[in-house]
Amino acid sequence: MSSSSTSGCGKEDCGCVSRRTVMKGVGATLGAAAFARAIAPLTEWVDTLSVDEFLQRHYKELSLVDLKVVLRRLEKETKEQYGADVTISDTKPQEGVKFGYALNLSVCNGCRKCAEACHLENNHDRPSNQSYIRVFEMQKGSMDMEQGNAHYDKPVPQPDKFYMPVQCQQCEHPPCVDVCPVEATWKEPDGIVVVDYNWCIGCRYCEAACPYHARRFNWTKPVIPKEEINPNQGYLSNRIRPQGTMEKCTFCLHRTRNGRLPACLEACPTGARVFGNLLDPQSEIRWVLEHKRVFILKEDLGLKPQFFYFFDS
Amino acid sequence: MRSEPAVLHPVLIREPDGTPAVNSGMVDAQGKAVEIACVTCHATSTPNPQINRGDQLLKFHQGLHYAHGGLSCLSCHNASDYSSLHLADNRRIEFKDVMQLCGQCHGHQLESYKHGAHGGMNGHWDLTRGPRTRNTCTNCHDPHAPKFPLVQPIFPPRDRISVPLPEHPVQKTHELLPKNP
Ligand code: SF4
Ligand code: SF4
Numbered sequence: 001m002s003s004s005s006t007s008g009c010g011k012e013d014c015g016c017v018s019r020r021t022v023m024k025g026v027g028a029t030l031g032a033a034a035f036a037r038a039i040a041p042l043t044e045w046v047d048t049l050s051v052d053e054f055l056q057r058h059y060k061e062l063s064l065v066d067l068k069v070v071l072r073r074l075e076k077e078t079k080e081q082y083g084a085d086v087t088i089s090d091t092k093p094q095e096g097v098k099f100g101y102a103l104n105l106s107v108c109n110g111c112r113k114c115a116e117a118c119h120l121e122n123n124h125d126r127p128s129n130q131s132y133i134r135v136f137e138m139q140k141g142s143m144d145m146e147q148g149n150a151h152y153d154k155p156v157p158q159p160d161k162f163y164m165p166v167q168c169q170q171c172e173h174p175p176c177v178d179v180c181p182v183e184a185t186w187k188e189p190d191g192i193v194v195v196d197y198n199w200c201i202g203c204r205y206c207e208a209a210c211p212y213h214a215r216r217f218n219w220t221k222p223v224i225p226k227e228e229i230n231p232n233q234g235y236l237s238n239r240i241r242p243q244g245t246m247e248k249c250t251f252c253l254h255r256t257r258n259g260r261l262p263a264c265l266e267a268c269p270t271g272a273r274v275f276g277n278l279l280d281p282q283s284e285i286r287w288v289l290e291h292k293r294v295f296i297l298k299e300d301l302g303l304k305p306q307f308f309y310f311f312d313s
Numbered sequence: 314m315r316s317e318p319a320v321l322h323p324v325l326i327r328e329p330d331g332t333p334a335v336n337s338g339m340v341d342a343q344g345k346a347v348e349i350a351c352v353t354c355h356a357t358s359t360p361n362p363q364i365n366r367g368d369q370l371l372k373f374h375q376g377l378h379y380a381h382g383g384l385s386c387l388s389c390h391n392a393s394d395y396s397s398l399h400l401a402d403n404r405r406i407e408f409k410d411v412m413q414l415c416g417q418c419h420g421h422q423l424e425s426y427k428h429g430a431h432g433g434m435n436g437h438w439d440l441t442r443g444p445r446t447r448n449t450c451t452n453c454h455d456p457h458a459p460k461f462p463l464v465q466p467i468f469p470p471r472d473r474i475s476v477p478l479p480e481h482p483v484q485k486t487h488e489l490l491p492k493n494p
Pocket of ligand 1: 169175177193209210211212214215
């Protein structure tokens with residue numbers, strides 16, 4: 001399924017779609033009652049939207065000047081709402097770079113340090129313990145993540161178990177992108193699937209489409225104490241997401257596009273994680289792909305994840 | 314592709330610091346722990362090659378938890394100089410070169426390590442933009458009992474897909490972590 005290419009901004013071939021046009025389209029396909037239910041979140045939350053935010057254009061449509069204005073406005077809103085001084089940047093993809101991630105299941109011990117690091121780095125809601133990573137405790141011999149338990153809290157590793165952290169697999173053919181009715185989510189040239197949180201209408205189709213349960217919805221306005229807010233933020237990554245929007249792992253693009261390692265990798269005490277540029281034949285990620293027996297989750301779906309798993313043989 | 318830059322930032326490997334010493338359990342006038350260099354005692358005591366566990370000793374090191382295959386102390390420690398280690402062929406090496414020692418038996422891990430696929434690290438994936446710091450074997454593994462220990466996992470998620478666990482309060486373990494640089 002691919003989204004319509006109706007132009008929404010008046011410009012030709014900009015590829016964007018007006019949210020309102022789509023609302024109408026969705027209404028026509030869904031029927032009045034279902035449509036009302038689908039947009040209920042938006043009408044409920046519309047009070048909390050500033051007029052500027054509602055009128056804000058799609059990320060891809062923003063000129064550099066527009067973008068600067070938006071970034072400064074968002075910084076100001078963060079200060080007003082959370083009391084924290086933050087810098088929101090917009091680091092572009094690097095040419096010649098396509099990101100890949102690999103994870104060694106033989107050494108992952110299930111400690112969830114990665115999930116915690118993601119929680120802190122990405123300014124996740126504190127009360128829900130939110131994180132883009134879910135670590136599944138798996139029965140040895142089984143590879144079915146649906147059978148995994150993400151709520152274990154006994155000391156790890158347990159003798160008959162292994163541990164499988166799952167985050168966004170940055171699919172080559174992302175179904176979450178295909179189903180988005182307003183093009184609020186897309187795949188960037190460096191392979192990272194991103195969300196324009198200000199454009200997302202909160203319909204949650206993408207969450208339903210993702211077979212890896214990699215997307216998270218902000219049911220409530222995220223609660224984070226001012227002193228715990230990570231001030232180094234990216235427009236498309238770890239800035240505090242508004243209520244009613246969808247979010248996901250972005251391979252920490254505010255870090256990785258500046259050459260740094262993702263937060264979850266740095267936090268991993270067992271060194272289970274390997275990250276790098278798939279286009280660089282000298283990179284560590286390429287070495288893993290060439291020398292280990294790697295596999296991907298739910299390969300039969302044909303989504304071509306850029307996230308790989310392997311065992312030491 | 315980008316063209317190769319002239320200078321790459323360094324990859325620093327964390328090294329065990331200083332000369333090897335044991336904590337005496339006492340503190341000096343400034344309140345600092347008194348450490349005693351290994352050679353202080355080992356210069357005068359005769360090594361017993363039969364011993365390979367702490368609890369077999371009559372003095373010192375009795376509490377040493379030892380679980381490292383069939384090795385004995387002198388498989389790695391240098392009987393003629395306790396401020397150093399030795400390789401299988403008896404060549405003397407410094408404590409800071411421990412990776413060379415471990416790699417003799419754990420070649421598979423060493424190979425993965427060399428390619429960035431084993432061992433924790435911090436810093437940059439792109440060395441044209443910044444340096445990287447990597448752990449050495451003993452940052453993560455106790456050389457006397459190298460198996461990774463059991464640990465209590467960090468809090469589970471409490472989102473809607475995950476069933477909330479009301480009896481488990483939010484653990485504030487992340488407060489112990491260093492703040493973001
Ligand atoms: S893993 Fe899920 S969220 Fe990530 S790209 Fe694939 S479908 Fe989208
Ligand atoms: S790469 Fe960053 S955003 Fe993605 S799971 Fe790891 S810490 Fe979270």
